[in-house]
Amino acid sequence: MxxxxxxxxxxxxxxxxxxxxxxxxxxxxxxxxxxxxxxxxxxxxxxxxxxxxxxxxxxxxxxxxxxxxxxxxxxxxLRSHEYLSRVRVTGAVRQPVSIPYRPGMTVLDAVLAAGGVTEFAAPDRSSLYRKTPDQTQSFSVRLDRILNRGDLSTNFTVAPGDVITVPERVL
Structure with a gap:
């Protein structure tokens, strides 16, 4: 490339x-x-x-x-592209954040930077959104399995501009 x-x-x-x-x-x-x-x-x-x-x-x-x-x-x-090269974590996390992208950063790194999930989170229904020139791709993230079982199969490496969303569980 x-x-x-x-x-x-x-x-x-x-x-x-x-x-x-x-x-x-x-x-x-x-x-x-x-x-x-x-x-x-x-x-x-x-x-x-x-x-x-x-x-x-x-x-x-x-x-x-x-x-x-x-x-x-x-x-x-290089300050002009600062907002293009950030990773954002939103939803049921302790502190929603927009953090600078670093090579090798994973979903877990970003969620930990957001203080982890709240008690109201549905971590196994989390998603990673990545915008490409043609579309926005969505990847399912099993955050509960990453955090509690060490199952890293959905601990994706993030890219600049990615958004990770942790939904709240339905009460």
């Missing part, structure tokens, strides 16, 4: 460095309009573009002021 090049987003922090011209280097957030302000040349479009393209653009504009500028654009903080 090929990984697409990361596109810079609003609120990401980028570092621009110009070789042999440290006074032109800056570290700035991408503004809501998708622009960054660079010394000498002013605003440069960064949002929705890959770092190499932004560097090339800055390099061309700086060539008017600096002989043969060598520009690097480095992402230092």
């Amino acid at each position: 090929a990984v697409e090049a990361y596109q810079i987003g609003v609120d990401d922090i980028v570092q621009v460095s110009v070789w042999r011209n440290p006074e032109l280097g800056i570290t700035v957030p991408v503004r809501p309009d998708g622009m960054i302000s660079v010394p000498l040349i002013g605003d440069v479009a960064a949002g929705g573009r890959i770092p190499a393209d932004v560097a090339k653009d800055i390099q061309e504009k700086l060539a008017v002021y600096v002989r043969d500028p060598q520009v690097a654009v480095i992402l230092t903080e």
Whole structure:
């Protein structure tokens, strides 16, 4: 599976460095309009573009002021996609949460981060919802078996954007 090049987003922090011209280097957030302000040349479009393209653009504009500028654009903080890469746990849990996704995280990890299930939960009717480009997939999670019997057959590895729902039992 090929990984697409990361596109810079609003609120990401980028570092621009110009070789042999440290006074032109800056570290700035991408503004809501998708622009960054660079010394000498002013605003440069960064949002929705890959770092190499932004560097090339800055390099061309700086060539008017600096002989043969060598520009690097480095992402230092990826903040624009923070909400896309979270895992949410809702329903009959002690503390519904939205937590940052971490590679290797499982359903159990996410439910424990939510403080576990409440006494009103129906943990064996829990679900994991995953949105794909075409549809939303649903997976049955037997949380009671995971928590009380160590049966990890439905302790799925979660993905960014997943939602885990623990329903309340019918009284």
